[in-house]
Amino acid sequence: MKVELSERYQDTVLGREAENLLLPCVQCGQCTFTCPTFRLLDDEWDGPRGRIYLIKQYLEEVEPSQDYLPPAYTLKTLEGKTIGENLKIHLDRCLTCRSCETSCPQGVGYGRLLDIGRELVEKNVPRPLKEKITRKMIRSILLHRFRFTVLLRAGQFFRTFLPASMKETIPVRRKAGEWPDRPHQRRMVIWQGCVQPALAPDINAAASRVLDRFGIRIIPAGEGCCGAVSQHMGATEEARELMRRNIDNLWSHIESGAEAIVLTASGCGMQFREYGDMLQDDPEYCDKAKRITDMTKDIAEVVEEEWPDYIKLSEQGDVKRIAFQSSCSLQHGEKLNGVVEKLLKRAGFKLVPVAYSFMCCGSAGTYSILQRGIAKSLRFQKLKTLLASRPESIATANIGCLTHLSAVSPVAVNHWIELLDEKLPSRKDSVISEE
Numbered sequence: 001m002k003v004e005l006s007e008r009y010q011d012t013v014l015g016r017e018a019e020n021l022l023l024p025c026v027q028c029g030q031c032t033f034t035c036p037t038f039r040l041l042d043d044e045w046d047g048p049r050g051r052i053y054l055i056k057q058y059l060e061e062v063e064p065s066q067d068y069l070p071p072a073y074t075l076k077t078l079e080g081k082t083i084g085e086n087l088k089i090h091l092d093r094c095l096t097c098r099s100c101e102t103s104c105p106q107g108v109g110y111g112r113l114l115d116i117g118r119e120l121v122e123k124n125v126p127r128p129l130k131e132k133i134t135r136k137m138i139r140s141i142l143l144h145r146f147r148f149t150v151l152l153r154a155g156q157f158f159r160t161f162l163p164a165s166m167k168e169t170i171p172v173r174r175k176a177g178e179w180p181d182r183p184h185q186r187r188m189v190i191w192q193g194c195v196q197p198a199l200a201p202d203i204n205a206a207a208s209r210v211l212d213r214f215g216i217r218i219i220p221a222g223e224g225c226c227g228a229v230s231q232h233m234g235a236t237e238e239a240r241e242l243m244r245r246n247i248d249n250l251w252s253h254i255e256s257g258a259e260a261i262v263l264t265a266s267g268c269g270m271q272f273r274e275y276g277d278m279l280q281d282d283p284e285y286c287d288k289a290k291r292i293t294d295m296t297k298d299i300a301e302v303v304e305e306e307w308p309d310y311i312k313l314s315e316q317g318d319v320k321r322i323a324f325q326s327s328c329s330l331q332h333g334e335k336l337n338g339v340v341e342k343l344l345k346r347a348g349f350k351l352v353p354v355a356y357s358f359m360c361c362g363s364a365g366t367y368s369i370l371q372r373g374i375a376k377s378l379r380f381q382k383l384k385t386l387l388a389s390r391p392e393s394i395a396t397a398n399i400g401c402l403t404h405l406s407a408v409s410p411v412a413v414n415h416w417i418e419l420l421d422e423k424l425p426s427r428k429d430s431v432i433s434e435e
Contacts, residue, residue, distance in 0.1 A: 001025040001052070006061035013281075014116050018059055021113045024106040025052055027070055031100035031110070036360045036378055037093050044073050045090050048100035048110055054087045055117045084125040091117050093371060095364040095378075096232050097328035102358070111333070112277075115231060122234030135233055138366055142194055143225045143242070149198040168407045176201035179208050184217040188302070189253045190262045191272070194225040196399040203264050203399070206421035207299050211262075213424055214306045218262065222249055227278075228271040232365055240282075243275050247288050260297045264417060266398045267365065270333030272296040298330065299417055300339045300397065313348050313423060322349045323391035324416065325382070325405065327398035328360050340397055340416050347423045352389035359385070363404035379404060387411070395419055 001022050009015030031048040032038055038047030045054065050073065057064050063083050066075055078086045091114065098111050127135075141147050155170040162170070188211070190204050197204070208218035224242060231239035250261060263269035273296050279289035324341055331337035341351055362368060362378030383405065386394055394409060395416040396402050406413035 001027060001056060003056055004060050006059065008061065009059050014120065015059060018055065018113060018116045021109050021116070022052065022056055022059075025049075025108045026106060027053070028105065029072065030105055031103050031108075034099045034103045034358055036095060036097060036099065036362075037374065039359075040374065040377055040381075041093075043077055045077060045086070046093050048094075051087075051090050051094060051117070052108070052110070052113065054083070054090060055113060058083050058087050058117070058120065084121065087117060088121045088125045088127070091121060093374065095328070095360050095362070095367055097360040097364065098332040099328060099358050099360070102332045115236070118232070118234035119236045134370070138369060139230060139233065139235065139238070142229050142366070145192075145194050145197065145223050148195055152198050171199060171403050171407065174200050174202060176205045177209070179205045179220075180212040180217075182212060182217065184212070184215050186216045187258050188216055188218055188260045188262050189221045189250060189258045190218045190264070191222045191226070191268060192220050193222060193265055193268055193399075194229075196265055197223075199403055200399055200415065202418060203415045206415070206418045207262065207264050209421050210303065210417060210424060211306070213311065214308060216259075216302075216306065219253060219258065221253055222246060226268040226271040228267055229365055231271070231278075240278060243279060243289065244282075244285055247275070247285060247292055250292065251288065254291065254295065258295075260302065261292065261295045262297055262299055262302055264299045264397075264415060265400075266298060266327045266330035266334055266336075267400055269296060269298045270329040273334065298334055298336055298339075298397075300330075300336055300343060303343055303417075303420070304339055307343075307346075311424065313425070319348060319350045320393070320419075321352050321389075321391045322419070323352050323354055323386040323389065323394045325354070325361060325386055325394055325396040325401055325413075326357055327396055327401045328364070330397045331358070340395075343420065344395065344416060347420050349419065349423075352391045355385045355388065356381075357385075361401050361405055363398075363400035365400060368400075368404050375404070379408065383409060393419075 003019045003022050005015050005019055027049055029049055035047040044050040064075060064078060094114060096114060100110050141151060156173045159167055159170050190207060192204065204220065211218050226246065227239040227242040230242060261272065263272060273293055276290035276293035279285045322344060324344060326337060344351055359382060360378055361382040362375035368375040391411060393412040393414060394405060395414055397416060402413050402415060
């Protein structure tokens with residue numbers, strides 16, 4: 001797609017980067033029908049092709065005109081608003097699921113283009129005061145683990161007395177199990193993050209128990225946001241500061257010999273994989289950021305590589321039927337589609353078929369807070385496909401999906417590593433000998 005940058009953006013880093021990202025797009029529409037918001041809202045501007053076109057027009061500082069629009073587009077839903085206002089509305093409705101990247105034959109880097117568009121919108125397009133306050137409050141709470149935990153525990157304490165509509169927004173408290181601390185020669189660091197320790201503390205504990213069986217000690221690290229929340233809300237500099245802080249927190253573990261940085265939240269894993277790109281122009285952190293990216297592994301990758309053949313599973317009892325909800329960040333962001341499914345099958349679970357597995361559940365970080373109507377509709381559709389084959393439970397790979405789905409799901413929703421932990425034999429019978 002040819003772009004004629006306006007004078008305002010011609011000599012800017014973001015303008016030139018966006019131009020290079022836009023060039024491969026031929027507006028073919030292959031991405032359109034795998035976009036959850038387009039399928040739900042049936043508006044071309046709420047699909048990736050439409051959003052890309054709006055970003056192009058914004059960078060050219062040209063209002064869309066019917067004379068130059070491709071045949072699939074209409075100006076009807078854009079009327080009465082500036083190009084900046086329209087761009088803000090339709091980028092806000094984007095889930096950042098990146099399903100479009102998976103289906104794009106040209107390899108358009110839509111995720112990065114989206115970040116650039118959001119950053120420019122936040123800088124240049126005014127928001128109503130209510131929106132500003134809401135977005136600022138969300139970041140002031142979610143980015144700080146202690147604040148979030150205190151508020152969550154207060155809500156959970158009073159949850160019994162709340163009406164059903166409010167109960168849905170406050171997840172039931174989950175308990176953490178044992179975290180093994182046996183010495184092993186091999187060590188890896190596991191990222192704790194901002195909200196997962198409070199929402200589902202047993203996920204990382206279960207991961208540590210599984211890897212302990214494999215002869216690997218897991219060391220918890222990190223007590224803040226990976227940067228995704230800020231980045232996806234257009235607060236790019238805030239996101240970069242969080243990345244630098246996280247690198248500082250992790251660096252001592254890396255220097256002391258940790259083999260990998262393990263993540264059980266695929267959304268955070270996707271963000272960690274972008275540290276190298278996001279800080280490539282920072283002379284102090286660029287090399288460290290690339291090292292962090294290179295060391296990042298989803299827990300599925302680690303289990304796939306390290307699960308020894310001699311650990312046999314019990315074949316007693318009924319085979320549990322599981323519906324696996326492959327989170328968008330896992331299948332589209334980290335490109336690990338199919339890895340968890342193979343591990344669950346190896347563990348003896350029966351995976352039921354799930355239609356439209358590429359579709360987002362509607363969680364998408366802060367999306368389920370800021371775009372509640374769309375998020376609820378997507379969740380309804382997702383649960384319909386997940387429950388169609390009558391599974392006994394749902395497994396997922398991301399804390400946001402888990403929390404969003406479990407709020408209304410009639411069957412249990414767990415992280416898949418928790419299910420594997422329950423299935424494996426006791427650690428004393430399976431741990432690798434280091435003698």
